[in-house]
Structure formats: C-alpha cells, structure tokens
Amino acid sequence: MSKRILITGAAGFLGSHLCDRFIGEGYRVVGMDNLITGDLKNIEHLFALEQFEFYHHDVSNFVHVAGELDYILHFASPASPIDYLKIPIQTLKVGSLGTHNLLGLAMNKNARLLIASTSEVYGDPLVHPQSEEYYGNVNTIGPRGVYDEAKRFQESMTMAYHRFHGLETRIVRIFNTYGPRMRLNDGRVIPAFMGQALRGEDLTVFGDGSQTRSFCFVDDQVEGIYRLLHSDYSDPVNIGNPHEITILDFAKEIVKLTGTDQKIIFKDLPQDDPLRRRPDISVAKQLLGWEPKTSREEGMKKTFEYFKSLSKEELGKREHKDFAKHIRR
Secondary structure, three states: OOOEEEEEOOOOHHHHHHHHHHHHOOOEEEEEEOOOOOOHHHOHHHOOOOOEEEEEOOOOOOOOOOOOOOEEEEOOOOOOHHHHHHOHHHHHHHHHHHHHHHHHHHHHHOOEEEEEEEHHHHEOOOOOOEOOOOOOEOOOOOOOHHHHHHHHHHHHHHHHHHHHHOOOEEEEEEOOEEOOOOOOOOOOHHHHHHHHHHOOOOEEEEOOOOOEEEOEEHHHHHHHHHHHHOOOOOOEEEEOOOOEEEHHHHHHHHHHHHOOOOOEEEEOOOOOOOOOOOEOOHHHHHHHOOOOOOOHHHHHHHHHHHHHOOOHHHHHOOOOOOOOOOOOO
16 A cells, blocks of 8 residues: 655645655645645645545644554744744744644654754854754844744754654755745745736845845755655755855846846845855765756746736735835745
C-alpha cells in the first residue's frame, strides 16, 4: 500500500505545492489547515482525488488523524509580515503548541516529522552568507520576534524530541521562496512589487534598497524538502537560492518584466529588517545533491503570469494600512 503523509498548512502557498508533489509521487495525502491564511482555491483541484483528504483544523489544538501515518510535514504558520503582525498570538501558538501536538502525533504514529523552519531564525545576520552553524542575531521583543522566536522554539522542541525520544525528525530552514499561489500583497517583496506594478502604482522600496534577498522558485524548494525528508540527516538544512540581489535592483527587474513605467519610491526601513540574506547551501549540496535549477528570470516569468491571471478584485486588494509600513521579506 502507498505511504500516507499529513501536510499541515496544506492550503497555503508552499503547503499546496507539497500536496501536489507527494500525490504525484504516489502518496496518500492528508491535508490540514485552519484557513486563517490559507485558501482552499490552492487545493480545490485535489478534492476529487481518492488519494487526498482534507481536515479543517487548527493544529494549535489537539490533533487526531485516524489510521496510519508514515510522514508528517508541519508547514502550518503565518509566513508573511502582514499576517504575523495581525495575528501574533496565533503565530506563537502554532510554532509552540502546534509543534508540540504534531510531535506527539508523530510519536503515536511512529511517523517521521519534518518541520518548516525559516531563514528568519538568523534574524538580521552578522555573518554572511548564513550557514546552519550560525546562531543568529534576533530581537526577541521586536515586531518580528513573534515569528522568529516561534520558529527558533520549534527547532528546539523538535531536537528535544529527537534526542530524548529518538523520534525521526527533519528541519528545513526555508529562505525566500516564490511562485504561483503566493498571496498578492501579503507583505513579501515579490507579491508586493507585482501587485503594485499590475495596478499601475509606484514600487515601494524600504530604506535605500541596498538590502539584499535571495529568491528560490517554489519547484526547487519543494525538491529540496522532498530530498531532505527522505534523508538520514536530523540537523537543520538551509534550502534556498544563493544568488543574491539588492532590493533596488530587483525592483528595476520587476519594472522591466512587467513592461510598466512605474517610478520607484523610497520609505523608511522598518525595525529589524535584515540587511543581507543569502543561504550557504553547502550542506544541501553535499548531503542531498540539491541546488536550485530555476533561474530568477524563468521563475519570475511564471510567477508574473500567475499574478496576471488573478481577478481585478484580487488585484485591487491592498495591504492593511496598519501593517503595510512594516517589514517585507
């Protein structure tokens, strides 16, 4: 019989792509999401499939799944600044209580658990590029702290279960990932820029635009996660694209890609916004034989085509005025 996997955050951007991948690999997939930031449209194409089932549930509460489970992927968490600034308590709870509940479920089912951590555990890094050995530079009480510390605690809890109980665990540290099904205007750089360009608005750059990011296309990210799950390595692994670009240069790329003539305007840099972000993927290369294959030009074209297909109503939605001033990832 085919193996069965639980994917939390299944209706989210990355979670939905993981559902597609594992169904494509012949798995029976149980998707779980409380839909606080996820969207059923991302997985509606799966509901007719016999090998897919969906639970509308918040993993911060006790999690029960009937039957056997071979694997669990914990991807339930707000991931954009707009979201975790609006729902900070839920963000902390899903990283702590949610992780604890899923660790208990993994113990009960004798399942291997992979958790989605993030490059945000490095904070505003003092080391560049960021390797898994770097402990980070995080402001625990700053506006980003609810997300950063939830993920750092999640890693600690997971390693405690691995060491104390011998539970099979994996930890992926995800760097900026993009592609179809991202929510427009969720506070992250790519959907924010593309939404502004498609609406004919000026592109907003925070600070002077010299801060850097490294963008990984979703197909490459999913491939790295898939390989890590099936590896024998329990320490954290960076999965991201090491090709670094400044936000200002990236904004210029967006203007060129979209064929628009918008201006680039500048606003104050938000508190604790990381100035440089690039993964050291040496471990992933050596351990998993993985590195990203999709060029930024190719990936951005696919992403732009997706955003262009959205309705005028979706394009018209903007970031909440109280949160738009905050950090973009």
